[in-house]
Amino acid sequence: MNKLTIGNIKLKNNILLAPMAGITDLPLRRLAKQGGAGLVYTEMVSAKALIHCNEKTKKLLTILYEEHPVAAQIFGGDSHSMSEAARIVRDLGADILDINLGCPVRKIAKAGAGAKLLANEKLVSKILESVVKSVKIPVTIKIRIGLLPGQNVAPEIIKIAQSCGIKMVAVHARPASQGHSSIPDLNAFAQSCDGAKIPIIGNGGIIDEETALKFLKIPNCAGIMIGRGAVGNYSIFRRIEEFFKTGKKLSLPTQEEKIKWLKQHVIYSTEFYGEKKGLVLMRKVVPYYVKDMPKAAKIRAKINSMITLEDFNNLLNIFC
Numbered sequence: 001m002n003k004l005t006i007g008n009i010k011l012k013n014n015i016l017l018a019p020m021a022g023i024t025d026l027p028l029r030r031l032a033k034q035g036g037a038g039l040v041y042t043e044m045v046s047a048k049a050l051i052h053c054n055e056k057t058k059k060l061l062t063i064l065y066e067e068h069p070v071a072a073q074i075f076g077g078d079s080h081s082m083s084e085a086a087r088i089v090r091d092l093g094a095d096i097l098d099i100n101l102g103c104p105v106r107k108i109a110k111a112g113a114g115a116k117l118l119a120n121e122k123l124v125s126k127i128l129e130s131v132v133k134s135v136k137i138p139v140t141i142k143i144r145i146g147l148l149p150g151q152n153v154a155p156e157i158i159k160i161a162q163s164c165g166i167k168m169v170a171v172h173a174r175p176a177s178q179g180h181s182s183i184p185d186l187n188a189f190a191q192s193c194d195g196a197k198i199p200i201i202g203n204g205g206i207i208d209e210e211t212a213l214k215f216l217k218i219p220n221c222a223g224i225m226i227g228r229g230a231v232g233n234y235s236i237f238r239r240i241e242e243f244f245k246t247g248k249k250l251s252l253p254t255q256e257e258k259i260k261w262l263k264q265h266v267i268y269s270t271e272f273y274g275e276k277k278g279l280v281l282m283r284k285v286v287p288y289y290v291k292d293m294p295k296a297a298k299i300r301a302k303i304n305s306m307i308t309l310e311d312f313n314n315l316l317n318i319f320c
């Protein structure tokens with residue numbers, strides 16, 4: 001398994017946790033680091049909210065020592081707010097700044113940000129140049145292969161990124177219109193890697209050793225980025241690393257291990273946010289932990305009423 005260097009930042013491996021809005025907060029990032037992720041990302045945050053001193057947004061960028069190296073991802077549709085936000089992110093302690101050019105959410109697109117920018121190469125170039133000039137930490141981008149099926153704008157965006165001083169590009173190998181469904185377009189991803197002079201990272205549908213291999217066997221693929229496949233499944237980073245080192249597959253996590261991670265996640269979440277908010281925010285991720293477990297449907301039916309640690313412990317009793 002190759003190690004990965006992004007600018008002046010050396011990672012222990014080339015297996016990254018993808019940024020996910022509403023999911024990759026500090027509690028989850030701690031677990032991913034413990035599971036062996038070479039780099040973790042904050043949730044995507046708004047550049048304009050940052051420069052207007054939105055405290056809720058700044059809290060999303062709280063970083064602990066144990067997380068380093070950590071990347072912070074921002075989104076926005078103009079060069080001024082993005083460069084100003086970049087300086088704030090740097091001052092808050094991020095090792096790497098990532099620019100989102102791939103989010104398919106309609107609200108982000110209406111703001112002229114995320115995947116919407118893929119249709120405006122001139123503006124992409126302006127934003128990237130401005131951000132790179134504004135900070136000395138490495139700047140990276142995360143993109144989609146296009147907006148619609150059949151498109152592949154990634155090779156051209158990568159060329160622009162290289163010329164602007166971007167240090168790495170993560171490519172989600174699906175068009176924005178398909179969200180997180182459909183099979184990743186590995187041919188489009190291979191075209192993205194071809195001739196690239198900076199590290200290109202594969203993303204989309206990676207859930208195990210086999211799906212990781214499909215990306216990593218593509219020439220010039222420098223690493224992989226795992227999103228939903230890592231939630232409640234933190235040993236996936238170590239398992240994939242071991243597989244590429246030795247060819248051996250480690251055991252999948254047991255139900256007991258998943259419940260242990262869930263308990264730790266709740267501890268981290270309630271410590272960081274307080275009991276009620278910490279448990280409310282856990283509602284989004286509990287289904288990932290209990291997926292495919294017996295009585296999972298019963299758990300999912302009850303999580304929206306979970307507001308105290310007693311409620312959480314009563315949920316766990318369902319497994320007993």
